[in-house]
Structure formats: structure tokens, C-alpha cells
Amino acid sequence: MLKDKYRLQIPGPTPIPPRVQLAMSRPMIGHRDPDCSRLVREVSRRLGPVFGTQNPVLLLTGSGTSALEAAAANLLAEGEEAAVVVTGAFGDRFANILNSMRVKVHRLDVEWGKACHPEQLDAFLEQHPRVKAVFLTFCETSTGVLNPIRELVGRVRERTQALTVVDGVSCVGGVPAEADRWGIDILVAGSQKALMLPPGLAFAAVSDRAWNAMETNPHPRFYLDLSNYRKSLEKDTTPNTPAVSLLFGLKEVLDMLDEEGMETVFSRHRLMMEMTRAGIRALDLELLTEDRDASPTVTAVKGGKTWSSEDLRKELRRLGLRVAGGQQHLKGKIFRIGHMGYADPLDVLTTLSALEVALARIGAPVETGAGTQAAEEEWIRVSRADHRSVKQTGN
Numbered sequence: 001m002l003k004d005k006y007r008l009q010i011p012g013p014t015p016i017p018p019r020v021q022l023a024m025s026r027p028m029i030g031h032r033d034p035d036c037s038r039l040v041r042e043v044s045r046r047l048g049p050v051f052g053t054q055n056p057v058l059l060l061t062g063s064g065t066s067a068l069e070a071a072a073a074n075l076l077a078e079g080e081e082a083a084v085v086v087t088g089a090f091g092d093r094f095a096n097i098l099n100s101m102r103v104k105v106h107r108l109d110v111e112w113g114k115a116c117h118p119e120q121l122d123a124f125l126e127q128h129p130r131v132k133a134v135f136l137t138f139c140e141t142s143t144g145v146l147n148p149i150r151e152l153v154g155r156v157r158e159r160t161q162a163l164t165v166v167d168g169v170s171c172v173g174g175v176p177a178e179a180d181r182w183g184i185d186i187l188v189a190g191s192q193k194a195l196m197l198p199p200g201l202a203f204a205a206v207s208d209r210a211w212n213a214m215e216t217n218p219h220p221r222f223y224l225d226l227s228n229y230r231k232s233l234e235k236d237t238t239p240n241t242p243a244v245s246l247l248f249g250l251k252e253v254l255d256m257l258d259e260e261g262m263e264t265v266f267s268r269h270r271l272m273m274e275m276t277r278a279g280i281r282a283l284d285l286e287l288l289t290e291d292r293d294a295s296p297t298v299t300a301v302k303g304g305k306t307w308s309s310e311d312l313r314k315e316l317r318r319l320g321l322r323v324a325g326g327q328q329h330l331k332g333k334i335f336r337i338g339h340m341g342y343a344d345p346l347d348v349l350t351t352l353s354a355l356e357v358a359l360a361r362i363g364a365p366v367e368t369g370a371g372t373q374a375a376e377e378e379w380i381r382v383s384r385a386d387h388r389s390v391k392q393t394g395n
């Protein structure tokens with residue numbers, strides 16, 4: 001098959017839109033040049049609505065984890081207490097970051113594949129009244145769970161003085177996020193997931209409460225000292241050389257989001273989730289998550305009894321389609337389909353079609369056409385409903 005033609009349906013990095021790729025190939029500019037300052041000013045402000053904040057969004061050069069570590073290092077110091085809700089591999093990473101700082105970590109471990117429900121968090125918070133911050137994962141990429149962040153953060157704010165830090169790396173830009181209104185103190189995202197950019201930029205939306213807590217935090221930090229990013233941003237710049245080319249791309253991404261409209265972006269992601277789930281069910285495969293816990297950006301599917309999900313992934317790769325495997329104890333047990341960022345319903349159909357062929361080729365039982373048919377029917381059903389609602393509102 002064509003070696004350079006493949007579909008990247010993994011939950012990050014995700015495909016780059018051609019116009020974003022083109023924007024990133026612009027000739028370099030100096031990072032202290034007025035053109036760069038204008039760019040930094042524009043993108044940090046235009047990211048505000050994507051994160052649901054009035055404040056400009058901080059721009060860090062690093063992968064998503066750099067902003068997670070920054071959140072931890074700026075809010076907490078050795079010996080202080082933090083709670084981490086662990087619903088999968090990325091919650092676990094949050095706990096590891098805090099452990100490395102010798103913060104006293106209280107883990108609320110939730111079965112992988114399930115979301116954390118507000119009542120669980122209530123009981124947990126009651127047991128640990130001294131936590132200074134609660135760390136939550138919005139979309140748990142390792143399982144395809146979307147945690148009910150609005151409710152969870154609401155419970156923390158109602159019952160405690162603790163700060164809330166949310167890892168939104170694999171969903172901000174694809175699902176509604178309201179950092180200010182929901183009371184999130186630090187909302188983190190990365191460039192290479194729903195935001196359609198290459199890896200290399202991380203973002204943080206920071207509340208006034210968090211800034212106050214940072215002022216007195218003695219934990220040592222330099223590259224990740226968020227107050228430096230804030231001071232620099234007041235002068236339309238960054239403390240160090242940013243990933244300038246990615247900033248060119250980011251401006252283009254923000255144009256794309258504006259052109260499509262955020263509501264349409266969100267409903268496109270929901271549609272891709274519904275189509276994927278309908279197709280997987282019609283193929284008699286088992287989804288890892290229940291509907292109510294499912295993320296619009298990534299779907300995890302269990303392997304079969306008579307075939308291995310790793311063999312399936314290898315076969316899909318031969319066909320020109322990349323999906324991700326499982327992490328930690330789910331390695332070899334599930335595969336994960338990313339459907340975020342520069343992805344649309346036709347990508348879902350292609351994925352399901354390739355899945356049917358690959359299942360047949362590895363000798364798994366499959367009714368070819370069943371998955372794509374169910375997904376198409378879901379697409380048609382949703383378009384009819386949209387059409388009706390457009391008629392009713394007269395738009």
C-alpha cells in the first residue's frame with residue numbers, strides 16, 4: 001500500500017489541517033520582534049473562549065505534561081497534601097508528578113473505564129480535609145472516559161477551600177470547557193490533541209485564587225514558574241523562546257474554530273463519538289465505557305475472545321490506519337480510536353470500514369458492512385434532528 005498515505009486515528013498526536021501546516025512553514029521571526037508580540041497577544045487572548053476564561057491563556061513550550069508539572073509545582077510544596085482522582089493512566093501520571101515533589105498524595109482510584117461520580121468525590125473529600133488542591137482529569141485518554149468536571153469541581157468548591165487543577169489535554173477544543181464559570185483554578189491543555197497542532201505547546205488557564213496561592217508557595221521552580229509567564233504576557237511576550245512556528249499554526253487553528261463555530265465543533269465531536277459507538281456495537285465488539293461516561297474525543301474498544309487487539313492493530317496498520325493500544329494493565333486488552341481535532345464523520349466511516357476488513361483478515365468473526373451501516377444511520381438520524389431544530393428556530 002501507499003507508504004506515506006495513512007490515517008492517524010490515535011488520541012494524539014492528531015492530524016494537522018493543511019492550512020495549519022502551511023501557516024507553520026512561514027519564515028521564522030524573532031521572538032522579541034513586534035510581529036511575534038502581536039501574535040502572542042492575539043493567540044493568548046483568543047484562546048480564552050476555548051478554555052472558558054476571561055484571562056489570557058498562558059503559553060508554555062513543552063508537551064502537555066510540562067503544564068501539568070507547572071500546575072503542581074506552582075501550587076504545592078513538599079509535605080503539603082493533595083488529592084488526585086485517578087480514573088486511568090493520566091490521573092496516575094498526575095499522582096506521580098506530585099509524588100516526585102514529595103507532596104502527600106491521597107488517591108481516589110476509580111475503576112478504569114468508569115468516570116468518577118460526584119458522590120464518590122464527596123466522601124473522599126470528607127476523609128481528607130487538609131488537601132490544598134484536588135487534581136482531576138477531564139478526558140481520561142487511556143480509557144475514553146469524560147469525567148463530569150463541572151459537577152466534580154462544583155463539589156470541591158462547595159465543600160472545601162481546596163484549589164482545583166484539571167487536565168484537559170485530550171479534550172479542550174473538542175468539548176465545552178468553562179474554567180471561570182465552573183471554578184477551575186488551573187485548566188491545562190496541549191497542542192497535539194483536539195487543538196490540531198503538532199506536539200510542543202502547552203496551555204494553562206489560571207484563576208485569581210491560584211495566583212494568590214502561588215505567591216506564597218516556596219517550591220523551587222524556574223522554567224515552569226507560571227508567574228514569569230504571567231509577567232511576560234503582560235508585555236505580550238514569553239519568558240523564553242516560544243515554539244514560534246506552532247504559534248503561527250495556532251493562529252490558523254483559532255481562525256478555523258471561529259469559522260466553524262465552537263458549538264458546531266462540539267456537536268461534530270459528539271456525532272463522531274455516537275457514530276463510532278454505534279458502529280462498534282453493530283460489529284458485536286464491546287465498548288470499555290458506558291454511554292454516560294463516554295468522551296467525544298476518544299473511544300476504547302475491548303479485544304475479542306478469539307483474537308487479540310494487538311493483532312488487529314497490526315493489521316489495521318498494514319491497511320494504512322493507525323489506532324492506539326491500551327496503557328498499563330489495559331495493554332493488549334483494548335484498542336483506542338481517536339476522533340478529535342481535524343477529524344470528521346467520514347473519518348469514522350473509514351475507520352469502521354478498515355476495522356471490518358482487518359477483523360476479517362485476522363480471522364475474527366465479523367459481518368462486513370454492519371459497522372459502517374450503523375454509523376451511517378446514526379449520522380443520518382442526527383442530521384435529520386438538526387435539520388428539524390434549525391427549521392423550528394428559523395435559522
Ligand SMILES: *Cc1c(COP(=O)(O)O)cnc(C)c1O
Nearest residue numbers: 063064065090141167169170190
Ligand atoms: C496526551 C495527554 C497528556 C500529555 O501528554 P504529553 O505527552 O506530555 O503531551 C496529558 N494528559 C492527558 C489526559 C493526555 O491525553
